[in-house]
Amino acid sequence: MNRYSGFQTVRPKPHAVVIGGGFIGLETAENLVHRGFDVIVLEMGDQILAPLDQEMARVVEGYVERHGIRLALNDGVAEFKQAANDTLSVLTKSGKSHPADLVILALGVRPDTTLAKSAGLEIGKRGGIRVDEHMRTSNPDIFAVGDAVEVKDFVTGEWSLIALAGPANRQGRIAADVIAGRDSRFRGSQGTSVIGLFGAAAAWTGASEKTLKRLGDSDYEKVYLYPNSHAGYYPGARPMAMKVIFRKSDGRLLGAQALGEDNVDKRISAFAMALQMGATIYDLEEPELCYAPQFGSAKDPVNFAGMVAADVLRGDMPVSHWDSAEKGFLLDVREPVELSVENVPGAVNIPLGQLRARLGELPRDKEILVICRSGQRAYSAARILLQKGFKARNLAGGMLSRYHTLLLTN
Amino acid sequence: MNRYSGFQTVRPKPHAVVIGGGFIGLETAENLVHRGFDVIVLEMGDQILAPLDQEMARVVEGYVERHGIRLALNDGVAEFKQAANDTLSVLTKSGKSHPADLVILALGVRPDTTLAKSAGLEIGKRGGIRVDEHMRTSNPDIFAVGDAVEVKDFVTGEWSLIALAGPANRQGRIAADVIAGRDSRFRGSQGTSVIGLFGAAAAWTGASEKTLKRLGDSDYEKVYLYPNSHAGYYPGARPMAMKVIFRKSDGRLLGAQALGEDNVDKRISAFAMALQMGATIYDLEEPELCYAPQFGSAKDPVNFAGMVAADVLRGDMPVSHWDSAEKGFLLDVREPVELSVENVPGAVNIPLGQLRARLGELPRDKEILVICRSGQRAYSAARILLQKGFKARNLAGGMLSRYHTLLLTN
Numbered sequence: 011m012n013r014y015s016g017f018q019t020v021r022p023k024p025h026a027v028v029i030g031g032g033f034i035g036l037e038t039a040e041n042l043v044h045r046g047f048d049v050i051v052l053e054m055g056d057q058i059l060a061p062l063d064q065e066m067a068r069v070v071e072g073y074v075e076r077h078g079i080r081l082a083l084n085d086g087v088a089e090f091k092q093a094a095n096d097t098l099s100v101l102t103k104s105g106k107s108h109p110a111d112l113v114i115l116a117l118g119v120r121p122d123t124t125l126a127k128s129a130g131l132e133i134g135k136r137g138g139i140r141v142d143e144h145m146r147t148s149n150p151d152i153f154a155v156g157d158a159v160e161v162k163d164f165v166t167g168e169w170s171l172i173a174l175a176g177p178a179n180r181q182g183r184i185a186a187d188v189i190a191g192r193d194s195r196f197r198g199s200q201g202t203s204v205i206g207l208f209g210a211a212a213a214w215t216g217a218s219e220k221t222l223k224r225l226g227d228s229d230y231e232k233v234y235l236y237p238n239s240h241a242g243y244y245p246g247a248r249p250m251a252m253k254v255i256f257r258k259s260d261g262r263l264l265g266a267q268a269l270g271e272d273n274v275d276k277r278i279s280a281f282a283m284a285l286q287m288g289a290t291i292y293d294l295e296e297p298e299l300c301y302a303p304q305f306g307s308a309k310d311p312v313n314f315a316g317m318v319a320a321d322v323l324r325g326d327m328p329v330s331h332w333d334s335a336e337k338g339f340l341l342d343v344r345e346p347v348e349l350s351v352e353n354v355p356g357a358v359n360i361p362l363g364q365l366r367a368r369l370g371e372l373p374r375d376k377e378i379l380v381i382c383r384s385g386q387r388a389y390s391a392a393r394i395l396l397q398k399g400f401k402a403r404n405l406a407g408g409m410l411s412r413y414h415t416l417l418l419t420n
Numbered sequence: 421m422n423r424y425s426g427f428q429t430v431r432p433k434p435h436a437v438v439i440g441g442g443f444i445g446l447e448t449a450e451n452l453v454h455r456g457f458d459v460i461v462l463e464m465g466d467q468i469l470a471p472l473d474q475e476m477a478r479v480v481e482g483y484v485e486r487h488g489i490r491l492a493l494n495d496g497v498a499e500f501k502q503a504a505n506d507t508l509s510v511l512t513k514s515g516k517s518h519p520a521d522l523v524i525l526a527l528g529v530r531p532d533t534t535l536a537k538s539a540g541l542e543i544g545k546r547g548g549i550r551v552d553e554h555m556r557t558s559n560p561d562i563f564a565v566g567d568a569v570e571v572k573d574f575v576t577g578e579w580s581l582i583a584l585a586g587p588a589n590r591q592g593r594i595a596a597d598v599i600a601g602r603d604s605r606f607r608g609s610q611g612t613s614v615i616g617l618f619g620a621a622a623a624w625t626g627a628s629e630k631t632l633k634r635l636g637d638s639d640y641e642k643v644y645l646y647p648n649s650h651a652g653y654y655p656g657a658r659p660m661a662m663k664v665i666f667r668k669s670d671g672r673l674l675g676a677q678a679l680g681e682d683n684v685d686k687r688i689s690a691f692a693m694a695l696q697m698g699a700t701i702y703d704l705e706e707p708e709l710c711y712a713p714q715f716g717s718a719k720d721p722v723n724f725a726g727m728v729a730a731d732v733l734r735g736d737m738p739v740s741h742w743d744s745a746e747k748g749f750l751l752d753v754r755e756p757v758e759l760s761v762e763n764v765p766g767a768v769n770i771p772l773g774q775l776r777a778r779l780g781e782l783p784r785d786k787e788i789l790v791i792c793r794s795g796q797r798a799y800s801a802a803r804i805l806l807q808k809g810f811k812a813r814n815l816a817g818g819m820l821s822r823y824h825t826l827l828l829t830n
Contacts, residue, residue, distance in 0.1 A: 033712075174708070174711070175711060175718035176708045176709070176711050176718045176719070176720075176723075177708060178718070179718045179719055180705070180706070180723075183727075197706050199708065200707070200708040201708070202707075202708035202709060202710055202711070203710070203711075203712075204710035204711065204712045204715050204716075205712060206712060206714055206715065211715070213710050215708070215710075273686070275686065275710040275715045275716070276683070276685065276686040276689060278710050279686060279689075279690050279709040279710045279716075279720075279722075280689050280690055280693045282707050282708055282709050282710070283690045283693040283694050283697075283699075283707045283709070283722075284693050284697065285707075286703065286706055286707035286708075287693075287694065287697035287698075287699055287703060287707075288697075289693075289697055293696065293697060295590070296590070296607050296696055297610070297612075297692050297693045297695075297696035297697075298584070298586045298587060298609065298610040298611070298612035298625065298692055298696075299586070299612060299689040299692050299693070300612055300613070300614035300623050300625075300685040300688050300689045300692070301584070301585060301586050301612070301613075301614065302443075302613075302614045302615060302616060304616055305614050305616065305621070305685045306614075306685070306689075308585035308586045308588070308589045309586070309589055310586075310689075312689075312693075313586075313590075317593075
């Protein structure tokens with residue numbers, strides 16, 4: 011076979027505009043990048059992957075941008091215009107114009123309840139068919155399952171629309187059981203999800219922080235951590251970014267979100283199982299998950315999350331977060347060389363090794379928020395300060411939480 | 421750089437004899453195969469990987485043999501003899517002689533309790549240092565943790581020696597807590613383990629069937645299943661062999677074992693989390709684990725295991741097992757073409773599609789054990805028979821359970 015490759019011109023990439031930054035939009039965008047397109051994703055919201063908390067979505071956004079997807083957040087389509095050479099122009103609400111050889115609409119799904127309405131069935135406030143825990147509609151002879159029904163959120167108990175295959179499958183079995191005379195009940199949807207993007211995965215289960223905020227629930231705390239996917243001394247370990255949310259009053263696990271390039275789905279599945287079983291963060295400290303150096307760590311990231319969260323709830327390690335860090339006295343315990351790469355304006359720098367000798371430089375009347383790279387040195391520093399009578403908190407997740415779009419390398 | 425490669429003779433492979441078929445022995449054997457050795461593993465016991473049940477170990481044995489490791493079970497070392505050319509001969513108890521350029525001893529570990537004994541500490545029957553749930557030895561001022569202590573088995577409550585990094589790590593934290601005045605308690609060891617071999621993994625958690633038998637416990641049932649690692653329509657799915665053991669009286673999960681080439685550790689970690697939380701097989705039906713086609717299935721293998729087991733305990737699908745199948749009337753519902761590849765002597769063949777028309781050929785006074793490839797067609801057949809008033813049971817795991825060393829392809 012002969013291949014003629016002696017002369018080539020550089021052809022401009024064809025342009026694709028993907029409208030919608032959810033699962034389908036991003037998966038399509040990735041495939042178009044692999045296919046050689048210049049791809050832009052338009053998203054009306056202020057983040058991609060709406061179920062994620064925004065700071066975690068930022069990590070995914072940075073990751074897909076480094077892999078060639080351009081993102082236009084807070085912008086929607088105003089008009090499609092016929093342009094030259096059989097191409098389109100996509101005009102946006104903000105007034106921009108994007109050339110498009112191809113446009114993908116991935117705007118999400120809404121229940122088609124026409125049939126249910128014409129049958130006089132009750133429709134819920136979210137627009138889905140209202141069913142009880144037996145999957146029975148307001149007409150006791152009619153059952154409904156799947157994307158068109160509203161389900162109870164497993165964590166919050168709120169009516170929700172959750173268009174996922176797993177719960178739909180389960181609901182079908184439950185409806186069949188009930189029709190056959192059994193007392194099967196749907197326990198509610200956890201909303202566990204995963205999306206693979208350029209070799210990485212983003213996954214989550216349970217309630218997000220923004221859902222809790224929307225419901226006016228402030229009885230929660232959160233931790234951020236950046237564990238390796240497996241033992242660091244074995245080749246191929248990749249860091250993952252993890253956020254775990256739990257009840258402040260009783261430690262109950264409420265939700266977890268994770269992003270990384272290796273075995274993120276494994277950890278979120280373990281969190282999902284824990285959540286289903288009503289686990290607390292103290293329970294997360296205990297399970298023996300699979301460990302050999304290429305598979306995990308003697309302390310698995312899931313255990314690690316439990317330990318960090320338990321440190322907070324037991325009072326061993328008060329935490330604070332970047333979204334409320336402006337008021338505090340900031341102490342950065344990293345080495346000067348690290349500060350030359352990235353630093354927090356206004357933070358006082360005392361490397362951990364010098365801390366005990368330089369306590370006199372720190373205020374006793376203010377809360378000291380301690381910063382390091384990921385939170386580990388800050389833990390030691392905050393323990394020292396607490397034992398010396400200072401008021402100290404660990405800034406959860408350290409610089410990685412501040413700049414964690416920088417975490418996942420290209 | 422020049423490489424001289426113009427003339428080569430075929431050199432005989434150097435010989436390695438690995439003594440011991442546990443984690444270290446097998447991992448070393450794999451590496452020696454990659455390094456070009458002819459490798460034989462000598463194992464005194466009747467299987468490799470002693471914590472696995474024997475029929476599951478058989479799958480691993482078939483797999484490593486197809487990847488070039490020779491296994492000699494039920495045989496131990498009698499003598500090492502100096503042979504010609506600075507090599508050894510390894511003489512075995514059965515009278516065989518294996519040439520060896522290299523011998524690896526991987527015979528396992530025993531607690532070195534010399535120090536504990538000289539301190540007058542109580543030693544348990546398994547030979548480890550006896551500690552209470554606070555990791556305190558019989559001398560209240562001395563704590564002990566790690567491979568040298570006996571721990572309670574999480575499932576059976578028996579004293580055990582479990583030389584794993586995860587529990588050791590946890591025990592160290594608990595001892596430190598207790599010394600610092602806290603009431604931390606060790607919940608017991610689940611024995612969760614994983615070993616990677618030639619791209620596959622074998623993993624398990626909780627109690628094995630042979631452990632339950634040794635303890636005289638007959639209040640258990642088991643199921644075998646062979647789910648795909650992810651949705652079958654997405655490339656790269658690999659089957660896994662899975663055994664799940666549960667309490668007959670209340671459905672409590674007791675243990676799980678799995679083998680396969682893709683994401684076995686993820687499923688055993690989910691089982692381990694479930695076990696830690698005291699889950700029943702009914703609980704396994706419910707959790708939403710991560711699903712996208714490249715990561716899992718809408719019914720994850722873990723859910724699937726729960727559903728199969730629940731079918732058994734709810735009485736929808738009585739099961740039987742190959743180890744007690746001789747007495748029954750065997751009905752094979754596969755197609756004739758499948759029987760020409762492998763069949764069970766004495767089994768009557770009626771393909772599933774013909775079953776309703778040929779019920780007259782079946783006995784009403786005997787228990788009918790139904791066979792297919794994996795158990796799915798046998799499920800449908802057994803349901804038909806039960807509804808028609810026959811006594812029928814599904815032979816769990818079908819031909820794959822009978823011949824499941826054939827499952828994992830080379």
